[in-house]
Amino acid sequence: MIVTEGLTKRFGKRVVLDGLSARIATGRITALLGPNGAGKTTFLKVLLGLARPEAGRIAIAGELLDGSPEYRANIGYMPQIVHFPGHLRGRDLLSMVQTLRGTTVKPDLSLAEAFGLTEELARPLGVLSGGTRQKINAVLAFAFTPALLILDEPTAGLDPLACRVLKDRILAERARGTTVVISSHVLAELEELADDVLFLADGKAAWSGAVSELTQKTGEHNLERAVARLLGGGMPYLAVA
Amino acid sequence: MTTTLRLLLLVVRESLRGRWLIGLALLLAALGELLLRFSGGGPTTLVSLLDVVLILTPLIGLVVGTMQVHHAREVTELLLAQPIARGRLFVALYLGTAIPLAVSVVVGLLAPFAWHGLLFGADGMQLLGLAGAAALLALITTAMAFVIALRADDRVRALGIALGIWLVTAVLWDGIILLTAMLLADRPIEVPLLIMLALNPLDIARVLLLLGSDAAALLGYTGAIVQRALGGAAGQVALVGLLTLWILVPWTLASRTFRRKDF
Numbered sequence: 087m088i089v090t091e092g093l094t095k096r097f098g099k100r101v102v103l104d105g106l107s108a109r110i111a112t113g114r115i116t117a118l119l120g121p122n123g124a125g126k127t128t129f130l131k132v133l134l135g136l137a138r139p140e141a142g143r144i145a146i147a148g149e150l151l152d153g154s155p156e157y158r159a160n161i162g163y164m165p166q167i168v169h170f171p172g173h174l175r176g177r178d179l180l181s182m183v184q185t186l187r188g189t190t191v192k193p194d195l196s197l198a199e200a201f202g203l204t205e206e207l208a209r210p211l212g213v214l215s216g217g218t219r220q221k222i223n224a225v226l227a228f229a230f231t232p233a234l235l236i237l238d239e240p241t242a243g244l245d246p247l248a249c250r251v252l253k254d255r256i257l258a259e260r261a262r263g264t265t266v267v268i269s270s271h272v273l274a275e276l277e278e279l280a281d282d283v284l285f286l287a288d289g290k291a292a293w294s295g296a297v298s299e300l301t302q303k304t305g306e307h308n309l310e311r312a313v314a315r316l317l318g319g320g321m322p323y324l325a326v327a
Numbered sequence: 328m329t330t331t332l333r334l335l336l337l338v339v340r341e342s343l344r345g346r347w348l349i350g351l352a353l354l355l356a357a358l359g360e361l362l363l364r365f366s367g368g369g370p371t372t373l374v375s376l377l378d379v380v381l382i383l384t385p386l387i388g389l390v391v392g393t394m395q396v397h398h399a400r401e402v403t404e405l406l407l408a409q410p411i412a413r414g415r416l417f418v419a420l421y422l423g424t425a426i427p428l429a430v431s432v433v434v435g436l437l438a439p440f441a442w443h444g445l446l447f448g449a450d451g452m453q454l455l456g457l458a459g460a461a462a463l464l465a466l467i468t469t470a471m472a473f474v475i476a477l478r479a480d481d482r483v484r485a486l487g488i489a490l491g492i493w494l495v496t497a498v499l500w501d502g503i504i505l506l507t508a509m510l511l512a513d514r515p516i517e518v519p520l521l522i523m524l525a526l527n528p529l530d531i532a533r534v535l536l537l538l539g540s541d542a543a544a545l546l547g548y549t550g551a552i553v554q555r556a557l558g559g560a561a562g563q564v565a566l567v568g569l570l571t572l573w574i575l576v577p578w579t580l581a582s583r584t585f586r587r588k589d590f
Contacts, residue, residue: 097589134408137589159410169401171337173344185333186409 087112088133088234088265093142095128095289102128103139104289110267110282112147115260117276117297118269119313120286126269127166129286130238133267134163146234159187162232166239168223172212176203176222179211180229193229200251201225217243224252228259235259235266241275253279273310280309331415334406338423341402342395348431351387355379355435363439373453376436377536380461381529382497384432385468388425389489392472395424397482404590417585421473421578429465433458453536460532463570467528470577477584496529504530504548517552524549528573535566 088110095103102125110116118126131137133144135151135158144151151157170179180193198204201221206214211222220243227235235256241249256266256279267284270276283300285293293300297309306312342348358379362372399420406416436458440446446454472489479485495503504523508516524530534550553562 131589136404136407138587155410155412157410158408161408163408165404165408167401168405170405171341171402173340174337182333182337183409186330186406186411188330188410 087145087147088267089145090133091143093129093132093139093144095125095132095137095139102289103132103142106142106286106289106291108284108291108294110265110284112265113260113263114281115256115266115268115279116282116284117280117309118267118284118286119273119276120292124286125289126286127238130163130236130267130269133236134158134161159189159230160233162227162230162235164223164227164235164237164240166242168219170211170219170222172210174211175209176207176211176214176225179222180207180226183226184230187230189230191230194231195225195229197228197251197255198222198225200255201248217245217248220244221248224255228255233264235264237266237268239270240268241270249275273313277309283309283313285313330411331419334411334416334419335423337402338399338419339427341399342391342424342427345391345394347387347391348427351383351428352431352435352438355383355432356438359436359439360442363443363445370450370453373450373457374537377457377533380432380436380457380464381533384428384461384464385497385529386493387432388428388465388468389472389475389493390486391428392424392469393476393485393489394482396420396473396476397485400590407590413586414582417582420585421469421581424473425466425469428469429462432461432465436461456536460536460570463574464528464532467570467573467577470574470581473581474577474584477581477588496527500527500530508548516548517556520549520552521556524553525569528570531566531569531573535563535570538562538566 093106
């Protein structure tokens with residue numbers, strides 16, 4: 087379980103997170119939704135300690151985050167855009183991250199195999215195409231059997247086949263008991279994955295709950311329409327919730 | 328320990344990839360060789376080299392330092408998503424940038440002298456002093472560059488500030504000192520000028536090196552005052568202390584900014 091209380095983050099005058107309090111359930115896939123600029127990426131970065139909130143608290147699995155870095159050993163993170171050191175080979179990157187994580191367990195390369203990337207891992211990252219780098223980004227996030235996966239727009243830049251491979255892997259991770267948080271604009275992507283929805287608007291949790299509850303409350307039977315209901319004015323769900 | 332070392336190696340490799348540093352070493356070596364041929368070694372060569380070092384090292388330190396921070400930004404994000412303390416990453420980033428720069432300056436400086444077998448000649452100590460001061464300047468200007476680049480997220484702005492600082496400290500400084508001395512006219516100028524000396528690490532390095540040489544005529548205003556106020560040896564110790572402060576203060580500032588920054 088991830089619990090956040092009153093997270094506040096400003097960039098200059100712009101309030102990106104405005105007292106965000108949310109809960110993310112263990113062993114489930116939570117879809118992080120919201121319009122552009124709602125604070126999705128910032129929220130994920132705050133969870134990782136990449137951005138420092140001005141106020142608020144975060145507890146992951148009962149441990150209050152206090153700025154020490156150890157908890158990140160249990161997190162696999164796939165950023166929206168990734169820039170690798172160009173001279174490194176994929177393999178070197180993985181073994182470097184293994185050292186940095188202080189684990190002796192070899193990186194799990196099954197996702198690389200599923201992507202058909204085994205050969206690309208031996209080439210410098212700088213010469214690879216954007217899509218291939220995005221796949222390696224995914225491989226890195228899944229490589230060290232994390233208890234928590236944080237995926238920021240994971241399917242952006244991936245071809246449909248690779249998307250399928252990635253989604254299957256995400257489902258397999260859930261079966262293993264991994265907690266997954268995914269932000270995405272492509273709601274159809276999340277339809278088959280998401281168990282819960284955390285809907286951000288203006289830096290606050292505008293709605294959170296199970297997908298089934300969302301479709302029930304908005305009277306829409308697919309996620310895309312339900313969210314469109316949320317986004318379109320009126321927000322009748324707020325009165326109910 | 329292995330973590331910091333591994334990070335350090337990564338940053339050093341990134342630093343060397345730019346070929347900047349190899350070019351700098353070659354340029355310094357070529358200039359040294361040229362000066363050796365035309366002025367035949369001896370103190371004059373060293374003083375000319377001193378000027379070159381005082382102009383080039385800070386320029387490269389400030390420019391390469393700011394660029395490296397911005398260049399490393401995305402990789403920093405990747406690394407900070409791992410269980411790594413920010414302080415460690417900062418140490419690796421700074422040392423991985425500053426040490427290769429210092430090494431390339433020192434190697435470029437010493438190479439032509441070593442080639443001609445002058446490394447342990449009559450001016451050997453002076454030469455090593457120059458190399459040491461150049462290395463210190465590399466560490467100082469890289470630390471300054473880190474402060475600038477970590478506080479100004481915009482690449483162009485950071486580079487502009489870095490170049491501005493270089494222009495003031497390396498090029499315009501003598502003019503500013505003269506202007507101050509003129510403005511102060513009849514009043515005692517020792518204290519204000521000593522304060523101004525302390526404000527410019529390049530000037531400190533210059534005075535430090537010239538205090539130890541026979542070229543006292545080149546000491547300039549500030550140097551002459553140091554010599555009069557503190558004398559040779561005590562002055563040198565004080566100046567080395569000041570240079571050390573010039574590493575520690577920007578380092579502390581940059582490290583603090585890095586630890587609180589959003590990536």
